[in-house]
Amino acid sequence: MAENHHEYPRMLGALLRIPFQAIVTKIEAGLRARGYTDLRPAHFVVFQHIRPEGSRITELAERAQMTKQSMSELVHYVEAKGYLEREPDPRDHRASIVRLSMKGEAVNNAAREIIRQVEEEWSNQIGREQMNALKQGLMAIIRVIEVENSNQ
Amino acid sequence: MAENHHEYPRMLGALLRIPFQAIVTKIEAGLRARGYTDLRPAHFVVFQHIRPEGSRITELAERAQMTKQSMSELVHYVEAKGYLEREPDPRDHRASIVRLSMKGEAVNNAAREIIRQVEEEWSNQIGREQMNALKQGLMAIIRVIEVENSNQ
DNA sequence: ACTATTTAGTCAGTTAATCTGACTATATTC
DNA sequence: GAATATAGTCAGATTAACTGACTAAATAGT
Incomplete structure (x- = not known):
């Protein structure tokens, strides 16, 4: 909700949603292309x-x-x-x-192969370094979420 | 698919999915709590x-x-x-x-307020610096996605 | 200018995704 | 051993999304 829009800066929700949706779409298409219909x-x-x-x-x-x-x-x-x-x-x-x-x-x-390919493509565009920083950040957040969930 | 699991390193799909799902869950709960049922x-x-x-x-x-x-x-x-x-x-x-x-x-x-709060909490846990790096990385990927979509 | 085509949106009916409640069979607790 | 909890299914309802057929308005072609 209210997470997007070119005009003003996107909120964290949209920042996560857009790449996630993109990757899901690519997995769907890739599996279909490989005959898993x-x-x-x-x-x-x-x-x-x-x-x-x-x-x-x-x-x-x-x-x-x-x-x-x-x-x-x-x-x-x-x-x-x-x-x-x-x-x-x-x-x-x-x-x-x-x-x-x-x-x-x-x-x-x-x-897995499709995801790996997407990561590689994105990595080529934004640079291996930034991709690594991104993944580190996501992993750090996931650790926070897991702690939250475990002592909820 | 095949994106998760503590044992071996998570794939990019799961790295994006888990925080995204967490934020959606928090938005749902937050809106319910504010009476938007x-x-x-x-x-x-x-x-x-x-x-x-x-x-x-x-x-x-x-x-x-x-x-x-x-x-x-x-x-x-x-x-x-x-x-x-x-x-x-x-x-x-x-x-x-x-x-x-x-x-x-x-x-x-x-x-928006709920999302801001989640971001702040996470930021407190992982550090403002890493949170900024994460957001920069996500924005960079979104730009790549937008280019892909425009000349698809 | 008028015919043909495209576009915005709705209506009707269907399929898919998920839920709630009731149930069976096996495990666990006391 | 009786009472309670748990794993999974069955049946039925609700929600989310789709396809196809349609109306009315706009645009394009001649």
Whole structure:
């Protein structure tokens, strides 16, 4: 809200939003170009939050800040398209563990590759030094956010 | 996708996403706390893109990268709640101009204030210097994005 | 000048994304 | 072992966004 506009200086919200949106758009387009046409932006959260050893649905829901019912649906869809595998959790028979399938790993790598390319392009334009400063700043803020969240 | 995780270094996508999400969450909570309970995140785009002199619906739709039908609905809702005023465009009788009402300006200012506070808090944590470097870097990237978009 | 085309916006209907509430089955606590 | 909490699903509702068809006004072409 009220974050933008060429005329007066942009607020931090818009400063973060515009590059983030741009990168999301590029990931979408890049995945489509590579033939992954059955994944929509909503499904990205599954890939964003799943751990390499696999995650529970409840855990994914929590990390993505949505209800477990909604996450359950997303996982179902993504699993049905072959990007996920699911197995019962041996320690807790109520739960199941979802992890990326080989196809899932492949999209994930494709997405990483796209992001890497975008970073490189931007880095070429603004300079490696400024890009590094930017990343350091973002990491510092993320650490602050994580502290806030942990002792909320 | 594949942007996160404590274990290995985060990708640029996650570096941008996490602070952006955090700020959106804070804006939501802050507006709710100030009594603006009828605005949902979807409506924020209207405020983000409207120009001080007012904007057309088609223009807002374009800037928000959505269809004019969808934007039309959002504008309707936000207008019905009293945040917007609408008047016919004297230059083009097909179009109308929407602009913020006094109530609309008030939420906008509230949102700006919330963002300013978040920036200040973060700045206190990471240091004014690093915050400035971060903002400079984001602005530089936004300039790159704007050039890309203009000669796409 | 008038016909054809484009543009601004709405109406109607659909799909996608997310929510709430109720439920089953398994775990945990006391 | 009974009471309570947790993981996940099912069903239904709401919200967000889309496509297609349309009206009215503006612009372009001849």
